[in-house]
Amino acid sequence: MGEAIVITSGKGGVGKTTSTANLGTALALQGKKVCLIDTDIGLRNLDVILGLENRIIYDLIDVLEGRCKIHQALVKDKRFEDKLFLLPAAQTADKNDVNPEQMKELIEGMKADYDFIIIDCPAGIEQGYKNAVAGADRAIVITTPEISAVRDADRIIGLLELEENLEAPKLIINRIRSHLMEAGDALDVNEITTHLSIDLLGIVPDDERVISSSNKGEPVVMDPSNPAALGYRNIARRLLGESVPLMTMDKPKPGMFGKLKSIFSSK
């Protein structure tokens, strides 16, 4: 029996969909069977980031309205043999076409077949949020080190804490820019966790390759040398129950050899 995790944030653009894709991929890399559900009906993106856009035949609404069976709508990611699946959102409907009871029933029915069901929640606290949260067992809140994102995270945590069937939400701080934090120009990890006072699940450094890999349809987590990928891989390991120390944000100072190398490699 797997567990259903909703990934939410309140604010848009903090990296819910990117995190869903990367955490799902990281769990699949660890050999877990994962299904990602995009609940952002009308504004679907998860399929694009996973590079599965062209393979969609049926979607969430088709399943809920009985036009197809679940297995027909699921898109299999061929890079991971039978480990990673996507249930895409519909693009031609809107959030009010689904209700929380339907979502709950759907996810309950799927739990037996997967280790993890990861639900990508749309921004906002309206119908789309309610649909996304309905079937979840636990929640992960994504924020960035910006005051506006932290405020919205606070609001969403308040709402999540009212949900009776949900475990206490956990926090991911995304797009950390260490130089801004060190200069005191951005909230630091400690400030954010004390303010929100929920458990920190992990941090993900800001990295340009997150964007480029998303554009290519290959989640960045597949590149083991990337710092953001490491952040996501650590989070996935923590979700599996391992205790992984929090990654340090300070960049290693280049030694003599490193300095020489950078002189020769520049330009």
Next chain:
Amino acid sequence: MKAQVTGFLKNIVNIKGTNKGLLIQLNDMASYTEILDELKKKVSDPALEGDAEVQIQLAKRHYSKAQLEEIKKVIHDNSKMKVIGTKCDVVTVEECNRMIAERQSETYVGIVRSGQVIKAKGDLVVIGDVNQNGRIEAGGNVYVLGRLKGFAHAGASGNKEAVIAASWLEATHLKIADELETMTDELDSLSEQPEMECAYLHTSGKIIIDRLQELRFLRPQISTFKGGS
């Protein structure tokens, strides 16, 4: 009790000097119109000291708000005396229930997050932070064992004596009774380290922030503790 609060008193209105100024005693057995007429006569007496402060003793009779206003108006219009308060030996059931509710204290343990509103009829104790856009409201005083970073309203049912106290007072808005203060940068009373502070309504009508230690002098009535060694 002395005879002053009973109906045995012959006079309908009695004016008496005390060490705290004058006391006007109204006979609780007389009719209201009689009292008004007699009061008017008595206070118009030129022998009375000019601008004295007076208290009105209402004894065992309940006056409506409008009636009290009328009585004060009679005194005000016919003399230079200043009414500084009324004393009454009776309250209505409604008033009594409200007073009991306001004296009770409710406790909330947890964080008051953005968008959440916590209300109490009496005093409110929050054990935890009040985050920005979180709101706490109390008929009585507000105490926060944590960081108050949101909106706090004390004395919501009109009590101007109510205070707001917090381990860390950096609220965005403070409201006491009907007076609202936005805690903008222009406010010079804001401290760098807003630790252990309280806010109260000054007689000038402005909300003032002070150290928590001053509270026992500012609002001694908050302390209900009796005895001790």
